[in-house]
Amino acid sequence: MLIKSLYSAYMGMSFIKSSLKNCFGKGADKFNTLVLLFPDGDAELLSAVRKYLGAYLRRQAAEKVAVITSVGADFLAGAGIFGVHMALVPCSVHTMERVLSYWTICGKADFIKNVSLKMPGGRNLQNFQGKGEFTAEILVWHFIFEQFGDIPSSETI
Amino acid sequence: MKKTKSRLLHPKSRRKILSDLRRLAKQGKFKGKKIVVFGAVYYLDELREMLNSLGMDIGFIVDNNPAKIGQLGLGIEIRSVSSLADMMNKDAVAVIIASGYYLAMSQSLKKIGLVLNRDFFIVGNDSGFNFVGDFVRNTSYMVSAYAFYKKIARQCGGAPMRLIHMPCLGDVYIASMYLPAAEGAANAYESGCVLIVTRNTCKRVGELFGYREIKVVTEKQAAKLQAVMSFLRGGVNIKNMLYHGTSLENISQTPFYGKERPLVNFADYIAIGAYNLTGRPKPVLPEFSNRAETLDALFTQNGLVKGKTVLISPYSSHFAASITDEVWQDIIARLKEKGYTVATNCGGENEAALPGTAPLFIEIRDAAAFLESAGYFIGIRSGFCDVVSGAKCTKVVIYEKGLSVCDVNFFGFRAMGIADDVIEIVSDGRDMKAFADRVLANF
Numbered sequence: 001m002l003i004k005s006l007y008s009a010y011m012g013m014s015f016i017k018s019s020l021k022n023c024f025g026k027g028a029d030k031f032n033t034l035v036l037l038f039p040d041g042d043a044e045l046l047s048a049v050r051k052y053l054g055a056y057l058r059r060q061a062a063e064k065v066a067v068i069t070s071v072g073a074d075f076l077a078g079a080g081i082f083g084v085h086m087a088l089v090p091c092s093v094h095t096m097e098r099v100l101s102y103w104t105i106c107g108k109a110d111f112i113k114n115v116s117l118k119m120p121g122g123r124n125l126q127n128f129q130g131k132g133e134f135t136a137e138i139l140v141w142h143f144i145f146e147q148f149g150d151i152p153s154s155e156t157i
Numbered sequence: 158m159k160k161t162k163s164r165l166l167h168p169k170s171r172r173k174i175l176s177d178l179r180r181l182a183k184q185g186k187f188k189g190k191k192i193v194v195f196g197a198v199y200y201l202d203e204l205r206e207m208l209n210s211l212g213m214d215i216g217f218i219v220d221n222n223p224a225k226i227g228q229l230g231l232g233i234e235i236r237s238v239s240s241l242a243d244m245m246n247k248d249a250v251a252v253i254i255a256s257g258y259y260l261a262m263s264q265s266l267k268k269i270g271l272v273l274n275r276d277f278f279i280v281g282n283d284s285g286f287n288f289v290g291d292f293v294r295n296t297s298y299m300v301s302a303y304a305f306y307k308k309i310a311r312q313c314g315g316a317p318m319r320l321i322h323m324p325c326l327g328d329v330y331i332a333s334m335y336l337p338a339a340e341g342a343a344n345a346y347e348s349g350c351v352l353i354v355t356r357n358t359c360k361r362v363g364e365l366f367g368y369r370e371i372k373v374v375t376e377k378q379a380a381k382l383q384a385v386m387s388f389l390r391g392g393v394n395i396k397n398m399l400y401h402g403t404s405l406e407n408i409s410q411t412p413f414y415g416k417e418r419p420l421v422n423f424a425d426y427i428a429i430g431a432y433n434l435t436g437r438p439k440p441v442l443p444e445f446s447n448r449a450e451t452l453d454a455l456f457t458q459n460g461l462v463k464g465k466t467v468l469i470s471p472y473s474s475h476f477a478a479s480i481t482d483e484v485w486q487d488i489i490a491r492l493k494e495k496g497y498t499v500a501t502n503c504g505g506e507n508e509a510a511l512p513g514t515a516p517l518f519i520e521i522r523d524a525a526a527f528l529e530s531a532g533y534f535i536g537i538r539s540g541f542c543d544v545v546s547g548a549k550c551t552k553v554v555i556y557e558k559g560l561s562v563c564d565v566n567f568f569g570f571r572a573m574g575i576a577d578d579v580i581e582i583v584s585d586g587r588d589m590k591a592f593a594d595r596v597l598a599n600f
Contacts, residue, residue: 001389001392002299002300002303002389005388005389006296006299006300009292009295009296009388010292010296013288013289013292014288016288017286017288020286028286029284029285029286030282030283030284030285030286031259031260031263031273031279031282031284032260034260059261060260060261060264061260061261061263061264061265061267062260101388102292104387104388104390105292105295105296105299105388106291106292106295107167107295107384107387109291110257110259110282111260127429127430127433128421128425128429128430134420134421138420146258
């Protein structure tokens with residue numbers, strides 16, 4: 001099991017490496033680039049992402065953003081993302097599994113953000129969904145984007 | 158006061174941060190400059206230790222979180238990032254970013270005209286991608302981690318393993334209270350789980366709950382088990398009982414600190430986050446021993462009076478407390494004036510008794526029974542407070558504002574619904590006379 005997972009992680013690493021090279025050439029580094037992974041097609045999640053991704057990227061101040069997605073990119077339509085060099089990298093579910101293996105073996109590399117309600121180790125942010133006042137928007141803003149303070153109002157997004 | 162501190166940073170991160178700081182100091186980057194740390198980070202104490210070891214200290218902290226501005230972290234003022242712009246011409250500062258949020262942080266500083274590697278420095282992270290190097294290093298670690306997991310699994314003979322990676326008594330206490338509900342068992346013993354903890358004191362808390370077996374591993378070994386859990390994603394016979402901390406698989410709880418009414422609290426993180434329970438079930442409380450002879454000896458040997466003794470617990474491994482010796486001395490003197498005998502809960506050799514109090518080394522299993530005989534407790538919020546939260550006596554628990562790790566709305570007993578008879582007092586670290594008055598109003 002370990003060998004298989006290591007091989008998977010290696011392939012995931014190669015995929016991210018070549019994606020960054022293809023998208024941004026040599027101009028990308030950890031201090032100006034963000035890699036967003038979209039492995040989770042949960043409709044509420046993606047709706048919240050569409051609403052808050054622009055605000056999040058402005059706060060993160062990444063100059064280059066690679067969106068690696070196995071769930072398409074329709075949810076990005078109308079997301080209000082400006083001033084960022086964004087590259088879309090569609091991939092299969094199988095490839096995404098490999099990318100996630102790399103993400104976990106790296107201990108959640110800081111420049112990679114996994115935009116998912118499903119965490120490795122079987123933990124699910126979905127555990128919180130619907131509990132009390134928890135909504136997908138709260139989960140996205142506070143837990144996935146890890147932002148402080150109140151969720152931005154529609155006027156400030 | 159001497160006190161022991163738990164390490165919150167991952168050893169690898171600590172080494173990298175220290176080596177970066179050392180290199181920058183050698184290059185003279187900090188010479189004549191006031192050191193400013195970006196972010197009231199949970200490992201602030203460790204960061205300060207590292208800076209101290211290089212002959213530097215933190216001048217102040219800047220933070221993007223409005224809830225923290227104006228408060229104190231380890232007695233250090235927390236200012237807004239924009240305050241740096243106002244003082245740039247007057248004082249030379251070196252801002253240190255030692256956080257995974259370096260992208261957003263560095264952009265905040267660039268916006269006000271600070272320059273990377275001149276005015277601010279990112280430590281613990283390198284700018285360049287090193288995919289292959291990182292992969293080889295992480296693979297080597299994972300192979301070693303997996304071997305350790307297999308070894309522990311063999312020792313446990315196939316029993317389900319449950320890890321508490323944080324070296325905190327309170328984590329063990331609260332996670333153990335909800336374990337039976339998570340496992341569908343009447344109690345921890347019936348669950349058949351082997352508990353794995355990282356401190357002997359944590360083991361003693363686990364013993365209160367009656368686990369069949371408890372293993373103590375080092376924090377490094379616990380990190381290996383976490384890495385395996387995260388990497389093999391559920392394909393192992395071990396689960397983490399926590400949903401926070403330095404774990405690879407867990408998520409931040411800091412968005413909820415400082416909020417008057419957080420959506421979740423610490424108990425939710427465990428019950429809902431880690432165990433996937435619907436809300437918080439009825440906790441299964443531990444069974445405390447009542448060793449009358451041992452307790453009687455503690456009172457007689459230390460000249461303490463039953464029903465009129467205050468046990469002060471001024472130490473906390475994780476929740477940094479800035480209550481000074483002078484404040485404690487004021488409280489102790491006034492308690493004595495009121496006719497109380499006073500003792501200090503000393504967890505080990507590094508935790509000295511407060512002046513004028515009897516040093517007590519109380520075993521975890523005796524703590525609640527001791528307090529029920531003593532009558533009174535004052536403690537800085539710590540795991541020990543969790544352990545004695547069920548004791549029937551007057552319990553005053555002190556929280557502080559300004560630090561990420563001691564939020565009454567997140568860790569409070571009322572907020573968590575664990576004990577409704579605890580008197581919870583929050584200190585802002587400023588008017589300590591008024592603080593002492595509030596504590597003493599309960600005696």
